[in-house]
Structures are given as C-alpha cells and as structure tokens.
Amino acid sequence: MSISTTQNHPYCLCTTAAEKAVKSLLEGTGAGSYRVNEPWLVARELLDAATAQQHLLPILFATGDPLHFSHWSQVVALEVVELHRGAFETRCEFGQLHPVNPIFSPVDSLLLKPAEEQLRRETLEGIRQHRHPLTISELHPYAICETPGFLLEPGH
Numbered sequence: 001m002s003i004s005t006t007q008n009h010p011y012c013l014c015t016t017a018a019e020k021a022v023k024s025l026l027e028g029t030g031a032g033s034y035r036v037n038e039p040w041l042v043a044r045e046l047l048d049a050a051t052a053q054q055h056l057l058p059i060l061f062a063t064g065d066p067l068h069f070s071h072w073s074q075v076v077a078l079e080v081v082e083l084h085r086g087a088f089e090t091r092c093e094f095g096q097l098h099p100v101n102p103i104f105s106p107v108d109s110l111l112l113k114p115a116e117e118q119l120r121r122e123t124l125e126g127i128r129q130h131r132h133p134l135t136i137s138e139l140h141p142y143a144i145c146e147t148p149g150f151l152l153e154p155g156h
Contacts (some may be wrong), residue, residue: 008153
C-alpha cells in the first residue's frame with residue numbers, strides 16, 4: 001500500500017524492544033518487523049484510520065535499562081492473526097529506524113492519547129486540555145500516544 005504524503009498521524013504507537021534487536025536492525029537495512037503474542041487490534045484500527053487520512057503512523061521503540069525511547073519508524077503493515085481460540089499473534093512491519101530526538105527519549109515525555117470523550121469536551125465545551133504522561137507500565141504490549149512534536153514537523 002502506497003501513501004502519497006509524509007504527514008504523520010497525530011497519534012503514534014509506543015512499545016518496548018530489546019536493545020540487541022534494534023542494534024541488529026541498524027547493522028542491516030534498518031527496517032524490520034516486530035512480532036508479539038498479543039492482539040494489537042486497536043493499533044490495527046489506528047493504522048487503518050491513519051491510512052484513510054493519508055497519514056503515516058509513527059512507532060517509537062523504548063529500549064535499555066532504564067527504558068527510554070531510542071528509535072522511531074513508520075508502520076508499514078500491521079497484521080493480527082488468531083492462531084487458535086484466544087491465542088493471537090501480531091506482526092508489525094516498519095520502515096527505516098531513526099534515532100529519537102533526546103528531548104523525547106524519557107518515557108514520560110510522551111502523552112497518552114486522551115479518550116474521544118475528553119477530546120470532544122475540549123472542543124465542544126471549551127474545557128481545558130488534560131493529558132497524562134506515559135508510564136513504563138503502559139508500554140507493554142503497546143501504548144497509543146500523541147505524536148511528539150519533532151515527528152509532526154515537515155519532513156518527518
């Protein structure tokens with residue numbers, strides 16, 4: 001599937017990755033896939049929504065001890081397969097890895113995506129924005145966050 005824009009979606013995926021795996025990818029093509037035994041069903045819906053809006057869906061990878069965002073990429077494909085009743089596998093393919101701007105490397109520098117009701121209230125009722133920083137416990141299997149500013153700049 002070809003997307004004709006370089007504009008990133010306002011929301012992104014965040015997950016953990018082994019430093020060794022990221023290093024191995026960087027020594028190769030820099031692109032790859034991520035496979036987990038959980039259903040990333042809402043992530044799949046988010047990719048569909050981003051694609052429908054001709055946006056790219058960023059994914060940020062947290063590595064190390066303590067965890068910090070080290071690299072980001074664009075989701076190319078996301079497939080969720082039910083292996084047998086109640087057992088799933090998700091395969092997330094992504095493009096070239098890029099280093100994360102150091103300002104956004106702390107996990108709590110990203111903000112969790114607010115609920116749709118909160119966003120509507122902010123728009124319709126004029127209430128103040130209320131956001132929650134991401135925590136390490138919310139990274140597994142993945143989190144949906146507001147895309148950080150450095151990825152919303154033109155050319156990312």
